[in-house]
Amino acid sequence: MKQKCHPLLLPLIPVVQMLDRTLGIDYEIVLHDVSGPKHKIVAIAHGELTGRTEQSPLTEFGTSLRENDEYKDVDFIANYPSSASDGRPMRSSVTLIRDKRNKVVGLFCINYDMTRARMLKNLSEELTRIVPLSSSSGASVETLVPTSDSLLKKMIDETRAQRGGRPLRYTTKQEKLEIIQSLEEKGFFRLKRAVDTLCKELGKSRFTIYGYLREIRKSK
Numbered sequence: 001m002k003q004k005c006h007p008l009l010l011p012l013i014p015v016v017q018m019l020d021r022t023l024g025i026d027y028e029i030v031l032h033d034v035s036g037p038k039h040k041i042v043a044i045a046h047g048e049l050t051g052r053t054e055q056s057p058l059t060e061f062g063t064s065l066r067e068n069d070e071y072k073d074v075d076f077i078a079n080y081p082s083s084a085s086d087g088r089p090m091r092s093s094v095t096l097i098r099d100k101r102n103k104v105v106g107l108f109c110i111n112y113d114m115t116r117a118r119m120l121k122n123l124s125e126e127l128t129r130i131v132p133l134s135s136s137s138g139a140s141v142e143t144l145v146p147t148s149d150s151l152l153k154k155m156i157d158e159t160r161a162q163r164g165g166r167p168l169r170y171t172t173k174q175e176k177l178e179i180i181q182s183l184e185e186k187g188f189f190r191l192k193r194a195v196d197t198l199c200k201e202l203g204k205s206r207f208t209i210y211g212y213l214r215e216i217r218k219s220k
Contacts, residue, residue, distance in 0.1 A: 005042045006035040009106045013043045020045035028111040034066045035105035049113045050084045066104045089114045148191045169203035181216045
């Protein structure tokens with residue numbers, strides 16, 4: 001509701017109402033008239049967040065903004081910490097409204113109650129908390145694939161990447177044995193068409209691949 005106030009503040013009263021509709025219930029919006037010896041709140045929305053009304057006094061920080069030369073060249077302060085009287089954490093911003101003589105005549109304040117946001121943050125952290133896998137294969141993440149062929153391809157691609165992206169068919173016999181041993185430990189040969197897939201990748205026959213496998217298993 002409009003009341004007598006400094007003329008520079010009158011256009012800001014509907015801005016308080018607009019921000020009330022725009023920002024929602026977690027935002028307290030307050031327009032202070034500090035042009036005279038007595039402070040008054042010209043407009044307030046969601047004062048229930050702090051328990052304030054139009055009769056509430058100016059805060060100590062508000063008084064400092066009006067009287068302290070430290071803020072004589074400050075137009076606004078954004079996102080500074082504050083709290084409600086019951087200790088709820090808030091985030092505040094204030095614009096200092098000045099007249100032609102650079103005197104502060106009004107304070108336009110937005111105070112955001114972070115309670116619900118912090119609850120969502122804590123819930124989000126809990127719902128996204130993970131514990132990396134610790135397995136003999138060295139994998140820290142389980143990849144969920146639609147088919148055996150997809151998993152075979154993934155294992156081959158990872159093996160190739162570990163060797164600098166070089167085609168595996170151009171590796172030495174010892175390197176091929178190391179590749180097969182690594183794939184064996186990852187369960188590669190328990191998958192359907194594993195040997196045929198590896199034959200194409202290494203450029204070797206099934207007979208040779210099985211020979212390498214026997215050699216590795218015998219050495220174990």
